[in-house]
Amino acid sequence: MKLELRGITKRFGSLTANDHIDLVVRPGEIHALLGENGAGKSTLMNVLYGLYQADEGEILLDEKAQHFAGPGDAMAAGIGMVHQHFMLIPVFTVAENVMLGNEQTKAGGRLDLAAARARVREISARFGFDLDPDALVDDLPVGVQQRVEIIKALSRDAKVLVFDEPTAVLTPQETDELMVIMGQLRDAGTSIVFITHKLREVREIADRITIIRLGRVVGEAAPTASNAELASLMVGRSVELTVHKELAKPGDEALVVRDLSVIDALGQLVVNNVSFEVRRGEVLAIAGVQGNGQTELSEAIIGLQEKVLGSITLDGQSLVGMSVSRVLEAGVGFVPEDRNHDGLVGEFTIAENLMLDRSNTAPFVKRGTLQLAYLNQFAEEKTREFDVRSQGIQTPVGRLSGGNQQKVVLARELSRDLRLFVAAQPTRGIDVGSIEFVHKRIVETRDAGVPVIVVSTELDEVTALADRIAVMYRGSIVGIVPGNTSRDVLGLMMAGEVPDVITTVRADQIEGALL
Amino acid sequence: MSDTAVAATPQSPSGGSSTPAPAGTPVAPAPRSNQILRDILGGSVVISILAVVLALVAGGILIALTDEDVQTASGYFFSRPGDTLQAIWIAVSGAYSALFQGSVYNFGAVDFAKGIKPLTDTLTFATPLIAAGLGVGLAFRAGMFNIGGQGQMLIAAAAAGWVGYSFPLPYGIHLVLAVLAGIAGGALWGGIVGLLKARTGAHEVIVTIMLNYVAVYLVSYMLRTPGLLQAPGSNNPKTPAMLPTAVYPDLLGSSYNLHAGLLVSVAATVFVWWLLSRSSLGFKFRAVGVNPNAARVAGIDVKRSYVTVMLISGGLVGLAAVAQVLGTVTSGFSSGIDAGIGFDAITVALLGRSRPWGIFVAGILFGAFKAGGFSMQAGEGIPVDIVLVVQSLIVLFIAAPPLVRAVFRLPTPGVTGKKKPVRLAKAVAAK
Numbered sequence: 021m022k023l024e025l026r027g028i029t030k031r032f033g034s035l036t037a038n039d040h041i042d043l044v045v046r047p048g049e050i051h052a053l054l055g056e057n058g059a060g061k062s063t064l065m066n067v068l069y070g071l072y073q074a075d076e077g078e079i080l081l082d083e084k085a086q087h088f089a090g091p092g093d094a095m096a097a098g099i100g101m102v103h104q105h106f107m108l109i110p111v112f113t114v115a116e117n118v119m120l121g122n123e124q125t126k127a128g129g130r131l132d133l134a135a136a137r138a139r140v141r142e143i144s145a146r147f148g149f150d151l152d153p154d155a156l157v158d159d160l161p162v163g164v165q166q167r168v169e170i171i172k173a174l175s176r177d178a179k180v181l182v183f184d185e186p187t188a189v190l191t192p193q194e195t196d197e198l199m200v201i202m203g204q205l206r207d208a209g210t211s212i213v214f215i216t217h218k219l220r221e222v223r224e225i226a227d228r229i230t231i232i233r234l235g236r237v238v239g240e241a242a243p244t245a246s247n248a249e250l251a252s253l254m255v256g257r258s259v260e261l262t263v264h265k266e267l268a269k270p271g272d273e274a275l276v277v278r279d280l281s282v283i284d285a286l287g288q289l290v291v292n293n294v295s296f297e298v299r300r301g302e303v304l305a306i307a308g309v310q311g312n313g314q315t316e317l318s319e320a321i322i323g324l325q326e327k328v329l330g331s332i333t334l335d336g337q338s339l340v341g342m343s344v345s346r347v348l349e350a351g352v353g354f355v356p357e358d359r360n361h362d363g364l365v366g367e368f369t370i371a372e373n374l375m376l377d378r379s380n381t382a383p384f385v386k387r388g389t390l391q392l393a394y395l396n397q398f399a400e401e402k403t404r405e406f407d408v409r410s411q412g413i414q415t416p417v418g419r420l421s422g423g424n425q426q427k428v429v430l431a432r433e434l435s436r437d438l439r440l441f442v443a444a445q446p447t448r449g450i451d452v453g454s455i456e457f458v459h460k461r462i463v464e465t466r467d468a469g470v471p472v473i474v475v476s477t478e479l480d481e482v483t484a485l486a487d488r489i490a491v492m493y494r495g496s497i498v499g500i501v502p503g504n505t506s507r508d509v510l511g512l513m514m515a516g517e518v519p520d521v522i523t524t525v526r527a528d529q530i531e532g533a534l535l
Numbered sequence: 536m537s538d539t540a541v542a543a544t545p546q547s548p549s550g551g552s553s554t555p556a557p558a559g560t561p562v563a564p565a566p567r568s569n570q571i572l573r574d575i576l577g578g579s580v581v582i583s584i585l586a587v588v589l590a591l592v593a594g595g596i597l598i599a600l601t602d603e604d605v606q607t608a609s610g611y612f613f614s615r616p617g618d619t620l621q622a623i624w625i626a627v628s629g630a631y632s633a634l635f636q637g638s639v640y641n642f643g644a645v646d647f648a649k650g651i652k653p654l655t656d657t658l659t660f661a662t663p664l665i666a667a668g669l670g671v672g673l674a675f676r677a678g679m680f681n682i683g684g685q686g687q688m689l690i691a692a693a694a695a696g697w698v699g700y701s702f703p704l705p706y707g708i709h710l711v712l713a714v715l716a717g718i719a720g721g722a723l724w725g726g727i728v729g730l731l732k733a734r735t736g737a738h739e740v741i742v743t744i745m746l747n748y749v750a751v752y753l754v755s756y757m758l759r760t761p762g763l764l765q766a767p768g769s770n771n772p773k774t775p776a777m778l779p780t781a782v783y784p785d786l787l788g789s790s791y792n793l794h795a796g797l798l799v800s801v802a803a804t805v806f807v808w809w810l811l812s813r814s815s816l817g818f819k820f821r822a823v824g825v826n827p828n829a830a831r832v833a834g835i836d837v838k839r840s841y842v843t844v845m846l847i848s849g850g851l852v853g854l855a856a857v858a859q860v861l862g863t864v865t866s867g868f869s870s871g872i873d874a875g876i877g878f879d880a881i882t883v884a885l886l887g888r889s890r891p892w893g894i895f896v897a898g899i900l901f902g903a904f905k906a907g908g909f910s911m912q913a914g915e916g917i918p919v920d921i922v923l924v925v926q927s928l929i930v931l932f933i934a935a936p937p938l939v940r941a942v943f944r945l946p947t948p949g950v951t952g953k954k955k956p957v958r959l960a961k962a963v964a965a966k
Contacts, residue, residue: 324832345834356832365826376822377833385815392813 021082021098021179022047023068023211028077030063037063039235040077045180050202050212052226054219056254057422057449060235061215065182068213069101070094081180095122100173104185106165108172110158115140117157118172143171147204162309163194170201181205182213187221191309192479192511199225217254219247220480255452265463268487271300274471275321275440280330282316290316292495293330298440298471303462305486305503306475309514313495314475315357318444321473322354323347334440348377351439355429355446357475359422363429366418370410371399373417374432398435406431407457423454430461441465444475459485479507479514583886583893585939586932587900594925595627598917602626630917637910638903648790653906655793659863661902663855663876665800668883668894669807670721670851675889676811677844678824683728683743684852684877686750687721691853692872693754693764694720696774696860699781700867709780710861714799717857718850724750725849726842733838739845747877755870766867774867783862796858800898803854808891810847820844852877882930901926 023045030038037060045051055061066072068079070088079086081097088094091101108117119136126132140153149167157165166186173181183202187195202225206212216222222229222243229241231253239253252258275298282291291313298304306314319325321332323344332339339347348354356362364373375384375395383394399413406427410420417428426446433441443462447455462485466472476482482489486503491513498513504524512519599605605626608618636642638657644650667684674681681687695717704712724746731737757763758772766775783794811817822830823840831837859872883901887893908922932939939945 322832343834343836344831345836348834354832361826362828362832365822365829367825368822372818375818376829377835379815379818379822379833379835388815390813390815390818 021211022080023099023180023213024080024083025064025068026078026080028064028067028074028079030060030067030072031075036235038067038074041232041235041237043230043237045211045213047179047211048206048209049227050206050214050225052214052216052222052229053232054216054222054229054250054254055232056217056451058451059232059254061232062184063235064232065101065184065213065215068094068182069099095176095178098177098179099182100176100178100180101182102166102169102173102184102186104188106169108157108165108168111156113154113156114151114160114168114171115153117168118153118175120172122176139175140171143174146208147201161194162189163191163197166190166194166198167201170205178210180211180213182215184215185217186214187216187218189310191514192507193515195221218480219250222250223247251452259452259456263459263463263484265485266467268302268466270302270487271469273297274300274335275473276331276333277321278331278333280317280320280328280332282313282320282325283327283329284316284325290495291320294492294495294497295330296490296497296500298473300471301466301469302487303466303472303474303485303503304500305482305489306473306492307479307482307486307489307510307514308477308492310477312492314477314492315444316495317492318354318357318442318473318475321347321440321442322352345377345380348436351437353433353436353438353441355426355433355443357444357448359425359429360418364417364425367416369414370403370408370417370420370428371395371413373428374399374402374435376432378436402431402435403428406461421451423450423457426450426454426458430458434461434465438465438470440473441470442473442475445477446474447476447478447481479510482510483507580888580893581945582936582939583888583897583933585943586886586929589932589939589942590925590928591631593928594921595631597921597924598627598630599623601917601921626915629915630911630921633911633914633917634904634907634922636907637914638907652791653910655787655791656906657899657902658797659792659794659902660905661899662794662796662800662862663858663874664879664883664901665895665898666796666803666858667852667855667876667880668887668898669800669803669891670725670848670853670855671880672884672887672889672891672894673807673811673820673851674725674844674848675884676817676824677820677840678827679729679732679841679844679848680740681725681728681743681845681848681852682740682878682881683725683746683849684855684880685873685875686743686747686877687724687849687852688856688859688873688877689750689754689870690724691717691719691721691849691856692860692868693757695853695857696777696868697764699777699861700775703778704780706780709778710783713777713781713861714854714857717860718853721853721856722846722850725845725847725852728849729842729845732845733841751870758870771869773869776867777861777865781861782865783858792863794858794862796854796862799854800858801895803851804891804895807851807894811891816840816843852880855880879926882926885933886929 025041025043028038028041029036041064053061053064063072067074070090070093079088086097088097109120112120115133115136118140119131124132124135137153140151144151149171151164151167151171157168160168170181186198190198199221202212202214214226226243229243229245229250230237231239231241231250233254233256241250241253248258277297278295280291280294281289284290294317296304306317308314316325320328321339323339323342323346328340330340334350334352337350339350342350360366365376368376378384384391396413403410403413408420408424408427408431410424417425420428446458446462450458462472462474474482474485483503488500488503489505489510490500491498491510493514493516498516499518501509501513501522502524506523506525509519509523602622604622605619608622612619637653639654641650641653644652667688671681671684695713698713698716702709728739728742728746731742732739754764755772758765758774761767764774766773783796785791786793786795786797811821819830819835819840822833822835823837827837855876856873859874859876860868864872879901883897884894886900887895887897904922904926908919911917911922912919
């Protein structure tokens with residue numbers, strides 16, 4: 021089925037999220053939609069899926085104009101969507117999830133589960149999925165859950181499939197498998213829209229590439245285009261794709277973690293007997309697929325976890341059992357992985373957020389009173405130094421873009437005297453310009469002799485920043501490998517396997533940190 | 536919908552691909568009620584004013600509907616509609632003019648001194664409302680619903696009153712001690728709530744409501760028991776009169792009820808303003824109030840701040856009780872001494888959007904309603920309940936900012952330029 025979007029425009033108040041976007045997806049092609057976070061990709065797809073109504077423009081399927089009042093219409097017309105966050109019900113079986121919203125019934129309104137099971141088997145067989153229709157979705161690995169989503173779309177005879185950032189939650193191996201599946205679907209005649217911001221994937225699988233920036237189509241490219249070309253189209257200027265850093269000159273061991281286990285509020289062992297050390301002037305990256313204990317590990321260091329066994333010592337001082345404020349006072353800087361949830365108070369001004377974790381002591385507080393004059397001067401200085409773009413230091417932080425918010429967090433944490441810097445997902449959801457900036461500051465911090473821990477699920481970020489990489493899987497560290505370990509090896513380790521031979525790549529071949 | 540048991544999701548052990556657990560320990564932040572609070576307190580001054588206007592309009596309609604002359608005239612509305620309109624005008628304007636003359640200036644009085652008396656009455660009524668409103672508002676700002684004003688007032692009244700009538704002490708010292716006892720009593724009753732929330736995660740709304748009952752019956756019991764609070768030689772559940780050394784001095788002489796408690800309420804307003812906008816403690820309160828998670832990650836002791844804020848909040852509510860016991864009703868008090876102020880304080884705090892000076896103004900407005908309500912009933916025969924209805928409507932309109940915005944066609948703040956996240960109703964973002 022041929023999908024055509026003509027002049028789609030969608031405004032939210034004064035913001036134009038989509039500005040006259042034209043897009044043609046031919047039958048049996050994979051069309052990549054490439055753009056930064058906030059470029060308007062998701063809005064466009066929500067218009068296509070009937071979740072938003074376009075202010076202008078039209079959607080054509082096989083040259084026929086369509087009017088979608090909701091996802092139901094879009095599905096009926098043959099459009100299917102595989103969401104970034106799966107829209108599945110964990111306690112239902114695969115068959116139940118597939119039939120949900122499209123239930124076939126027998127006489128008396130009884131569900132026809134047998135038909136749904138047969139449908140799942142039939143589609144699985146067609147694409148070589150090995151999928152049990154009666155398995156609970158909750159018990160399936162993430163990659164398999166995504167296949168359930170795909171089957172769900174296909175079971176409604178979707179001729180156009182939209183994949184919204186499908187690889188964000190997958191291990192590298194699962195990503196490779198998904199690429200194969202997408203290829204099969206294409207060969208079976210399905211048109212595919214592939215939304216992503218990862219250049220590597222686009223070049224690997226896409227037939228054509230449309231690049232969106234600030235709500236507009238800024239160009240089309242062939243998959244043969246180089247990373248640099250695609251990146252500059254996406255960002256609107258030429259970008260540094262690699263992080264420039266000298267070889268680390270590691271000093272003494274600063275942070276020593278021994279036999280650390282963390283039990284979460286539900287009583288589960290989320291970090292299992294982990295040991296590592298970080299030296300002054302080196303970056304230890306903690307890699308792994310989301311949800312393998314990295315979050316809890318970083319929280320344990322900062323004092324946010326209550327049930328912690330084992331030892332954490334920083335320069336000989338034990339951190340276990342200390343309150344968060346004492347850990348911060350001991351010189352630990354922390355960038356939490358969800359800045360809106362844990363890092364910033366959205367209603368507070370930039371200035372107030374800059375003193376959030378120093379509300380006890382001089383120079384911000386004297387005799388219980390806030391030193392507003394000092395705070396304002398400090399905030400002016402830091403917003404300039406960290407290039408926070410806003411209408412002034414009294415702007416509520418919630419109004420800033422993700423990148424600027426992250427710079428506020430970074431400015432706050434890096435303007436203390438640090439003896440350890442822990443950054444969790446430091447570049448999640450921020451624009452490329454800010455990513456460059458954040459990476460630069462992290463490397464600078466390292467070069468100033470501070471031990472740095474970067475927790476990241478993005479393999480590119482890990483390989484770009486790390487001097488050593490600890491890979492976590494199910495709460496344990498699978499292994500600690502050199503920073504130039506090849507992606508294949510890291511991918512295997514992220515799936516829990518310990519490879520026999522650690523292959524490495526030469527430093528000058530590490531590429532694509534940013535996108 | 537299916538034959539599979541919909542049981543709690545079994546989590547796979549040891550992390551694995553299971554849902555990333557939200558940041559560990561149970562600080563028991565109440566994100567949902569926080570959001571409600573944020574919505575209510577985020578409204579602008581305009582919303583507050585419009586809510587009052589709307590409530591007065593609705594009150595006017597009620598007055599007209601319940602007025603007998605209006606009812607009679609509407610019986611022949613189609614032959615002489617003018618009569619009905621005139622009757623409505625007389626009823627509504629009469630009522631609101633009585634409200635004004637009973638609360639600000641009585642134009643029928645013989646001289647200025649008598650004419651201005653209603654205003655001083657308004658301020659007298661406002662004195663405890665401001666103090667209690669500050670207490671409730673401060674708790675709001677730290678993310679806590681303090682519904683326990685009644686209990687805190689009763690305990691504070693008992694403490695202040697006991698010191699006030701029991702110990703003959705010199706002028707000044709006695710008053711100060713009695714006031715401090717009241718503050719301590721309120722702080723104790725509020726502090727229990729903070730402590731329970733911090734230690735056990737018990738929700739403060741339930742705890743404060745239950746502590747209201749405890750305080751009501753405890754104080755009633757003490758008032759009925761000789762040797763505790765009951766006046767010696769009396770069978771009434773009432774305390775002895777306050778000693779003159781412990782009473783707030785009159786501000787404008789004995790012909791007015793206005794007492795020095797007003798100055799204390801003004802001072803409390805200044806104190807809360809300083810606390811919230813200039814102090815380190817208030818900074819932490821506000822951070823905990825809007826984002827307890829970020830506060831915790833930033834090293835702010837969220838649990839401790841729950842306890843501290845409830846101590847201060849209870850202390851401020853205690854000041855309201857002190858104003859009642861040592862200022863307004865100095866002849867000894869019974870169990871009705873709180874006079875509903877603990878609950879009115881919630882309205883006052885909401886109307887003042889939990890800003891100290893907003894609460895101050897709202898407290899005076901509610902004082903005016905109380906003072907004027909009586910003269911409305913006395914002069915125009917309009918039940919004082921109408922005033923209560925107006926007060927309640929104000930809360931309703933404030934609690935529903937979208938309603939006020941819809942009525943006056945105001946734009947919704949914060950919508951422009953923000954993409955709303957789209958979520959399908961049934962869908963679950965698995966894993």
